[in-house]
Amino acid sequence: MTLHFDNRYAALGERFYASLKPLSLPDPASVIINNDALKQVGLNDYSTEHLLSLFSGSLLPEGSDPLAMVYSGHQFGGYSPQLGDGRGILIGQVTNAQNTLLDLHLKGAGKTPFSRMGDGRAVLRSSIREFLASEALYHLGIPTTRALGITTSSEPVRRETMERASMLMRYSESHIRFGSFEYFSYTEQHDALKILADYTLENHFEEVVSCESPYDEFLISAVKKTASLIAYWQAYGFAHGVMNTDNMSIIGQTFDYGPYGFMESYDPYYICNHSDDHGRYAFNKQPAIGLWNCQALAQALSPLTVNIKPRQVSQIYQDNFTQRYHSLMIKKLGLTQNQQNDKQLYQDLLDLLEGYHIDYTNFFRALSHFDQNDGAVSLEIIKSCAAPFDPWFDRYKARLNVEKLSDEQRHKNMLGVNPKYVLRNYLAQMAIQNSETGDFSELHRLYDVLKSPYDEQPHNERYAEEAPQWGRNLQISCSS
Ligand code: AMP
Ligand code: MG
Secondary structure, three states: OOOOEOOOOHHHOHHHEEEOOOOOOOOOEEEEEOHHHHHHHOOOOOOHHHHHHHHOOOOOOOOOOOEEEOOOEEEOOEEEOOOOOOOEEEEEEEEOOOOOEEEEEEEOOOOOOOOOOOOOOEEHHHHHHHHHHHHHHHHHOOOEOEEEEEEEEEEEEEOOOEEEEEEEEEEEOOOOEHHHHHHHHHOOOHHHHHHHHHHHHHHHOHHHOOOOOHHHHHHHHHHHHHHHHHHHHHHHOEEOOOOOHHHOEOOOOEOOOOOOEEOOEOOOOOOOEOOOOOOOOOHHHHHHHHHHHHHHHHHHHOOOOOOOOHHHHHHHHHHHHHHHHHHHHHHHOOOOOOOOOHHHHHHHHHHHHHHOOOEHHHHHHHHOOOOOOOOOOOOHHHHHHHHHHHHHHHHHHHHHHHOOOOHHHHHHHHHOOOOOOOOOHHHHHHHHHHHHOOOOHHHHHHHHHHOOOOOOOHHHHHHHOOOOHHHOOOOEOOOO
């Protein structure tokens, strides 16, 4: 049971972090463990007891070198010069069986020099939300950090009400954020900015190291990854909720889950974060905010880059976003060839879904079974408003005629990209409510469902149902 530590970030020196140990939880109790993720990092032969100690901050494995990373960032458009891990601790970096270096990060591990007014803790509710969402996205095929496990405790913490201090252990190839570069750039520590960029290139952007202008290529690559990630969010109906630059991963993963939400009935103006009064991070703003964040990254890297103009960043981002989004959307429609009017076809469909408040996930799942010989459109989900959809279905049928695929093959393709199960807010809420009474069984069941989002799970049909009335307007805030 040895982890192979190789703490390369720690080797960068004390300007990049504060060294400190986690503050362990009293009376720790395991909430959930992710066996698949444990294997990925090489923790699968740890005993339950050891995992509990590790995930509650009382066991520091030999070779670990715990630290809180420093960073800054643009929050809701304004610059915050000093953020940093206020409650998370990078326990260390381990090399796994595939020789990939992975960060082990414990969230809720106590106060750090970057905690500001915070108590350094995370609550059970927010830990469960991160666990479920990161695993849901992972199994959908969307780049993300991954949760390893949650531990709760008897320690009270104050949020809107009294809650229980909990910890979430996660892993990722990198916890470096756009804001990590902003910190060194705006404090004019350009030597440190270069050290951090070199570290990031060597460990995560190896392909650009020997380019003529490696920092330009690094920026371009990071912009492309970000554009692609956000295209996935748009195609799958995921709203992040707090796209501050300190929550943007440099390697293009979904990162720092807070008041996120999966869209149910299609609503481009969907705001999942109750604290986002002006809708800066509304669903339909995400692509533009992604670009805004990439411009902030470009600005931060400008002491290193030689020949990149803001206009180029914008062009690269938009091209990559559009391409990826388009390819995901035509796949969702079961189209394999690119035709001129395809964009209009899905845009018009989205307008219909919006106009008639149709569930986004369930519509595409139902469409995956669509038979082109069907005279009348028989999708149950639009039954009450089928007539307005008729002209669209006529166009869709005509478009399918141009394709060479059999219905059978198209159904198969579509069922593999249009999930049956996504993490609806009300489902997370039920799992949380039960967990807060000490009953984790619903959480475990929901997690099992989300592991196979594209499979039919006859016993779990109810997890594909739209939110009941009580679960439609759940308010999720930043306080976590
Ligand atoms: P977030 O909006 O969750 O990404 O957090 C923004 C910043 O606030 C990060 O630097 C966090 O580490 C910090 N933070 C959030 N919650 C707490 C807390 N309870 N205690 C200390 N710092 C926190
Ligand atoms: Mg954050």
